[in-house]
Each structure stands twice: as structure tokens, then as C-alpha cells.
Amino acid sequence: MPEISPMDPNSYSRPDQVVVKELHLDWQVDFTRQVVAGFVLLTVECVQEGHDLILDTRDLVIKKSGKKTWKIKVNYETSPTCSALQWLSPEQTAGKRHPYVFSQCQAIHCRSLVPCQDTPAVKVKYTAEVRAPQGLTVLMSALREGQQEGEAHTTFKFSQPVPIPAYLLAVAVGDLESREVGPRSLVWSEKEFVDQAAHEFAETEVMLKAAEEVCGPYVWGQYDLLILPPSFPYGGMENPCLTFVTPTLLAGDRSLADVVIHEISHSWTGNLVTNSQWEHFWLNEGFTMFVERKIISRLSGEEARHFSAIGGWKDLADCIRTRGETDPLTQLVPDLNGIDPDDAFSTVPYEKGHTLLWHLETLLGGPAQFEPFLKAYLDKFKYSSLKSGQFVEFLQEYFKGQAEVLQQVDWQAWWTTPGMPIVTPKFNDALAIPCTALARRWVEWDPITTKNPFTKEDLQALSPIQVRAFLALLLEEAPLTSEKVCHMEEAYGMSSRLNSEIRFRWLRLCLRAKWDECVDAALQFITEQGRMKFVRPIYRDLYAWEEMRPRAVATFEKNRSAMMHVAAYVVAKDLHLRE
Numbered sequence: 001m002p003e004i005s006p007m008d009p010n011s012y013s014r015p016d017q018v019v020v021k022e023l024h025l026d027w028q029v030d031f032t033r034q035v036v037a038g039f040v041l042l043t044v045e046c047v048q049e050g051h052d053l054i055l056d057t058r059d060l061v062i063k064k065s066g067k068k069t070w071k072i073k074v075n076y077e078t079s080p081t082c083s084a085l086q087w088l089s090p091e092q093t094a095g096k097r098h099p100y101v102f103s104q105c106q107a108i109h110c111r112s113l114v115p116c117q118d119t120p121a122v123k124v125k126y127t128a129e130v131r132a133p134q135g136l137t138v139l140m141s142a143l144r145e146g147q148q149e150g151e152a153h154t155t156f157k158f159s160q161p162v163p164i165p166a167y168l169l170a171v172a173v174g175d176l177e178s179r180e181v182g183p184r185s186l187v188w189s190e191k192e193f194v195d196q197a198a199h200e201f202a203e204t205e206v207m208l209k210a211a212e213e214v215c216g217p218y219v220w221g222q223y224d225l226l227i228l229p230p231s232f233p234y235g236g237m238e239n240p241c242l243t244f245v246t247p248t249l250l251a252g253d254r255s256l257a258d259v260v261i262h263e264i265s266h267s268w269t270g271n272l273v274t275n276s277q278w279e280h281f282w283l284n285e286g287f288t289m290f291v292e293r294k295i296i297s298r299l300s301g302e303e304a305r306h307f308s309a310i311g312g313w314k315d316l317a318d319c320i321r322t323r324g325e326t327d328p329l330t331q332l333v334p335d336l337n338g339i340d341p342d343d344a345f346s347t348v349p350y351e352k353g354h355t356l357l358w359h360l361e362t363l364l365g366g367p368a369q370f371e372p373f374l375k376a377y378l379d380k381f382k383y384s385s386l387k388s389g390q391f392v393e394f395l396q397e398y399f400k401g402q403a404e405v406l407q408q409v410d411w412q413a414w415w416t417t418p419g420m421p422i423v424t425p426k427f428n429d430a431l432a433i434p435c436t437a438l439a440r441r442w443v444e445w446d447p448i449t450t451k452n453p454f455t456k457e458d459l460q461a462l463s464p465i466q467v468r469a470f471l472a473l474l475l476e477e478a479p480l481t482s483e484k485v486c487h488m489e490e491a492y493g494m495s496s497r498l499n500s501e502i503r504f505r506w507l508r509l510c511l512r513a514k515w516d517e518c519v520d521a522a523l524q525f526i527t528e529q530g531r532m533k534f535v536r537p538i539y540r541d542l543y544a545w546e547e548m549r550p551r552a553v554a555t556f557e558k559n560r561s562a563m564m565h566v567a568a569y570v571v572a573k574d575l576h577l578r579e
């Protein structure tokens with residue numbers, strides 16, 4: 001057994017000795033056995049003489065491997081339990097006629113799909129030929145290079161000419177259709193959702209243009225979106241050329257499109273400029289939140305940027321309350337030795353990372369100074385991977401004229417202090433004021449002394465994002481009484497709102513109030529979709545309500561096989577079913 005790499009505690013590979021530069025994948029997708037079988041051809045380069053190539057694998061059945069000069073061919077197949085893949089039977093799809101399979105490789109699941117150097121320090125170009133049963137479409141995180149009909153199978157060809165880390169390898173196979181939504185963008189999904197998705201994501205090109213204004217040219221050619229089945233565990237995943245998104249974004253009114261702005265932003269922060277270890281994940285996500293909010297500012301104004309940042313700050317506070325303010329995993333740069341990145345994942349790298357960049361922008365003279373720096377940083381580190389220290393070195397060099405200002409930044413404290421950020425920014429709360437006012441009215445209302453003063457008009461002037469913020473504010477308070485949430489339902493008809501972010505917070509509010517009538521709806525919400533951001537807190541709330549605990553555990557046990565590996569893994573922990 002090789003030793004864990006001194007470069008990356010979550011990988012055995014040693015790219016400092018022998019490094020993989022290119023991959024060619026040749027796969028057959030076998031829905032009957034629920035495996036992907038074939039070979040990978042790895043092109044390697046020797047960095048230090050006299051070393052073997054070490055690859056990461058998990059759960060793979062290696063058939064044979066052979067070596068030509070600098071080319072290594074590994075015949076293998078995945079296991080049905082491959083943690084990167086979710087296999088769906090026809091009954092689990094919207095169309096009910098064809099099976100479906102999709103991947104999620106971030107953070108370290110790629111090794112269960114292909115033997116590879118599964119560390120974000122290594123970037124490879126790839127090509128692929130994938131055969132799937134006729135009638136199905138294969139998509140990958142790459143440019144589509146055509147397809148050929150065979151007797152029972154169709155072969156799809158792909159090429160990703162921009163080097164990418166292993167976690168950005170992605171594949172999806174299903175009965176898919178597409179609609180054009182822009183000059184470089186298609187939306188893909190099962191045909192049942194494709195028109196709804198085309199409407200929801202019609203503003204993709206406007207977002208891409210705003211992103212280019214902030215970050216520079218888009219280098220990936222195509223920017224498509226794939227709307228996955230409901231069990232997809234994340235809001236979105238920034239797979240190059242083909243962002244994967246959850247169908248919980250299909251609100252009907254484009255109000256959840258900020259997730260697409262986020263994924264577009266990753267085309268630069270994360271996909272071009274990449275954290276070289278998962279400990280420096282904030283370089284991916286903190287920067288992406290920062291760019292996302294710069295785009296929001298360009299599209300909806302600076303007040304909207306501040307409003308989004310306030311929401312992020314509150315999400316961070318909620319996360320720290322849940323994890324505990326001394327939890328070492330709430331450090332901006334945590335130690336991941338012996339820790340599965342899936343257990344470390346939280347809002348912290350997103351919002352604490354964003355806060356650091358917001359603070360630096362304020363300190364260094366505002367957007368006029370900081371936005372050109374952002375572009376210079378992306379240009380300097382494009383196509384490479386880095387750690388937090390390299391970011392600081394570049395920042396100090398770029399702003400060497402302001403060395404005294406930068407001396408105020410205690411980098412070590414930023415990296416290693418658990419809990420909330422060491423600096424609290426001043427946000428413009430103009431858009432938050434009506435949300436705060438309404439939340440205060442509900443908290444302060446005494447139903448014993450005062451008649452119910454609430455009507456549906458209270459919400460009329462609030463946008464969906466403001467309603468979401470209003471509920472988030474109430475979640476910060478002591479639980480409302482079940483009588484109050486019942487009145488809220490009567491006044492606002494919250495249960496009939498389709499926006500998943502609103503539905504999520506409303507259900508949490510009801511669970512905290514121990515309002516029996518909401519429990520069936522909560523259980524339905526966490527079984528009809530598998531987005532962990534929604535599923536985990538609701539399972540935790542149900543667990544905390546002692547009488548409901550057995551129902552939560554029974555629901556999880558029943559639904560577990562329909563959840564993606566990562567979601568079942570973390571919910572088992574939330575329900576205290578594993579360490």
C-alpha cells in the first residue's frame with residue numbers, strides 16, 4: 001500500500017514523481033450490470049527518475065495493465081457500488097422508459113470511475129469514446145465530437161482540450177433532449193422538463209457576458225446545462241462545458257438562477273484556477289461566491305450584491321451554530337489528514353472565503369483597484385492549481401505599493417481561527433430592511449393580547465429572494481409557536497409555494513415550531529429530491545424532535561437506495577447511524 005501523498009492528504013498519487021498529462025477513455029455503459037467497462041489510456045511524464053506511477057482507485061475491478069513508452073493502458077470496470085455514479089431504473093426517471101446514470105466526482109470520487117491521479121494538483125486533457133444502448137444520449141464534461149450508430153449501441157465521442165483536474169470529469173447517460181438557449185448554450189434534460197428548463201435558464205448568455213466582463217474570455221467553447229433527476233445531491237456542479245444542475249431550480253420565475261451564475265463563475269475560479277488540495281477549497285468556492293456577486297451587481301445592482309452577501313453571512317452563522325464555533329472544520333483552511341472531504345464540506349469555504357475577499361477589496365481601495373487585481377490573478381494562475389500561500393504572495397506582489405495596508409491582515413488568523421470570520425464587513429441592508437421589519441412583527445406579535453394583524457398583502461412587495469430572507473431571519477430566532485406558524489400558513493399560503501428555497505425554510509420553521517401538520521410535507525420534500533443542502537437540515541430537525549426521530553430514521557432507511565452515495569453517506573451521519 002503506498003503512503004498518502006505528502007502533497008495532498010486525500011490522494012496516494014505522487015505527481016511530483018510521475019505525472020499524468022492526458023487520458024483517453026474507452027467505455028461501454030452497461031445498465032444491466034450497472035457498471036462502466038473498458039479501458040483508460042494514460043499518457044505520463046517522468047518528473048523524477050526511478051519512480052513508479054501511482055494511481056488512486058476505489059472499488060474498481062482492474063483487469064490488466066500494460067505499458068508502452070509513456071503510455072499506460074488499464075483495462076478495468078467499475079463496481080455497481082461505484083461512489084461516483086448513480087444508476088437509476090426506468091421507473092426512477094421522469095419518462096419511465098429508459099434507465100439513466102450520472103456522475104458526481106467532486107471531491108475524490110473520480111477514483112471510483114477511472115484509475116487516475118485524483119488530486120486537484122494534477123490537470124489532464126481528455127478524449128473519450130463511450131458506447132451506450134441505442135436511444136440514449138451520452139454527455140460529458142467536454143466538447144461533443146459526434147456520434148456513430150452501431151447495431152445495438154451508439155458511440156459518442158468527446159474531447160476536452162483544456163487540462164482539467166480529475167474531479168471535473170463527468171458523464172451522464174439518459175433519454176435526453178436539448179433546446180438552444182444561446183449562441184454557445186443548450187439546455188439538456190429528459191423531454192418532460194426541457195421546455196420548462198429552456199424558459200428558466202433563458203438568461204444564460206447574459207450571465208456569461210457579464211462573467212466575461214468580470215473575469216476575461218471564456219475559454220471552454222460551449223456552456224451547456226444539464227438538468228438532472230431529482231436525486232442529484234447538489235444545487236449545481238461546474239463540470240466544464242456542461243454544468244449539472246438540480247431540478248429544484250425550476251421555480252418557474254427564474255428566481256433561483258443565481259446558482260447558474262455561480263456555476264458560470266467557476267469557469268474561471270475553480271476550473272481554470274484550481275485549489276491544489278481540498279484544504280484550500282476556499283480558493284475555489286470563496287472566489288466563486290465573490291465573482292458570482294460581482295455578476296449579480298452588474299445584472300441587478302450593487303444593493304442586490306450586498307443583499308446576497310447578507311444572506312451568505314446568515315447561512316454561515318447558521319452553519320457555525322450547527323457545527324459549533326470551535327469545530328476545526330470551520331477553519332478557512334482546515335487540516336484534512338484522515339478526513340473524507342465529504343465530511344468536511346460546508347458553507348464555510350464559500351462564505352468565509354467570500355468575506356476575506358470582500359474585506360481585502362475594502363481595505364485595498366474598492367472595486368476600481370480590486371477588480372483589475374482579480375483579472376490579473378486569474379491570468380497568472382490559469383490552467384494551474386495553487387494553495388492559499390501562493391494567492392497571498394501574488395496579492396502582496398501586486399499591491400506592493402500598499403504593503404502597510406496589507407500588514408494589517410493576519411493571514412494565520414484568517415486560515416486557522418474556527419468560527420465566524422475575524423472581521424465583520426459592513427453591508428448595505430436596504431433590500432433586507434422590509435424582511436427584517438416583517439420578521440420582527442411576527443416575533444413580537446402576542447396572540448393573547450393582539451388580534452392577528454397579518455394578511456397576504458404583507459408579502460406583495462417582497463421578491464422571492466426577500467421572502468426567503470424573511471424566513472431565514474425567523475430561523476435565527478427562538479422557535480415560533482405552532483399557533484403562529486399555523487396563522488402564517490393561513491395568511492400567506494406558504495405551503496403552496498413552489499420555490500424550493502422558500503419551501504425549505506418554511507418547512508424548517510414549522511418543524512422547529514413542532515407543528516405536527518407539516519411533518520408529512522417535510523418527509524415528502526426530503527424523499528422527492530435529494531439535494532443535500534435541503535435534505536440534511538430537515539433530517540437533522542426531525543432528529544432533534546424526539547417524537548419524530550423514528551419516522552426520520554425509517555424514511556431514510558426506506559429511501560436510502562434511491563439516494564446518491566454521498567447523500568446517503570452524510571445523512572447517515574446526521575441521523576447518528578454512523579461515526
Ligand SMILES: CC/C=C\C/C=C\C[C@@H](O)/C=C/C=C/C=C\[C@@H](O)CCCC(=O)O
Pocket residue numbers: 106107233234235236237278279281282334341342343344345346349531532533
Ligand atoms: C474545506 C472543505 C473541504 C473539502 C470539500 C470539497 C469538496 C466536498 C465535496 O463533498 C463536494 C462538493 C461539491 C459541491 C458542488 C456544488 C456546490 O457548490 C453546491 C452547494 C450546495 C447547493 O446549492 O446545493
Ligand SMILES: [Zn+2]
Pocket residue numbers: 262266284285288
Ligand atoms: Zn461552487
